[in-house]
Amino acid sequence: MSKMIVQDFKAGELAVYPAHGVGMIMGVESRDVSGINKAFYILKILDTEATIMVPIETASNVGLRKIVKKSLVPKIYEILKDRKEVVLDNQTWNRRYRDYTDKIKSGCVMEVAKVMRDLYLLKFDKELSFGERRMLDTAKNLLVKELSIAKNIKEEKVEEELLRIMQK
Numbered sequence: 001m002s003k004m005i006v007q008d009f010k011a012g013e014l015a016v017y018p019a020h021g022v023g024m025i026m027g028v029e030s031r032d033v034s035g036i037n038k039a040f041y042i043l044k045i046l047d048t049e050a051t052i053m054v055p056i057e058t059a060s061n062v063g064l065r066k067i068v069k070k071s072l073v074p075k076i077y078e079i080l081k082d083r084k085e086v087v088l089d090n091q092t093w094n095r096r097y098r099d100y101t102d103k104i105k106s107g108c109v110m111e112v113a114k115v116m117r118d119l120y121l122l123k124f125d126k127e128l129s130f131g132e133r134r135m136l137d138t139a140k141n142l143l144v145k146e147l148s149i150a151k152n153i154k155e156e157k158v159e160e161e162l163l164r165i166m167q168k
Contacts, residue, residue, distance in 0.1 A: 016065050016066070022046050023052065
């Protein structure tokens with residue numbers, strides 16, 4: 001039986017919501033859902049107008065998590081540098097797209113890094129579909145935002161670091 005990791009978030013704390021990115025916990029609200037009172041985290045996604053209500057009881061199931069620790073940033077950079085793991089097979093673009101979507105939706109920063117790396121390298125091999133170009137941008141933006149917070153540096157600096165790593 002796997003043990004559930006329950007993370008408590010407080011108002012003002014930053015959290016990562018899969019595929020949407022970093023948001024601030026604005027507070028906790030109770031709502032009646034089908035006659036049952038449920039508590040929700042109110043999450044305001046940074047740099048957007050989006051506000052998401054995440055049921056507290058399922059927050060870890062949907063992948064709501066704390067910002068990656070600064071000590072894990074070098075591991076993320078190693079994933080981006082690792083060209084041996086990249087398999088540019090002959091999957092159709094839509095099959096690849098589904099695989100990458102699943103990785104981004106997982107909320108795991110390591111998986112998001114793999115998507116960015118794979119699509120960045122793939123674009124030198126063949127032209128990316130519109131969806132793949134958007135996904136590359138999404139993966140990059142998710143990484144830039146989270147890593148800038150983890151490292152406490154400007155997003156522009158993180159973006160420069162990522163480009164430098166990818167161009168090696």
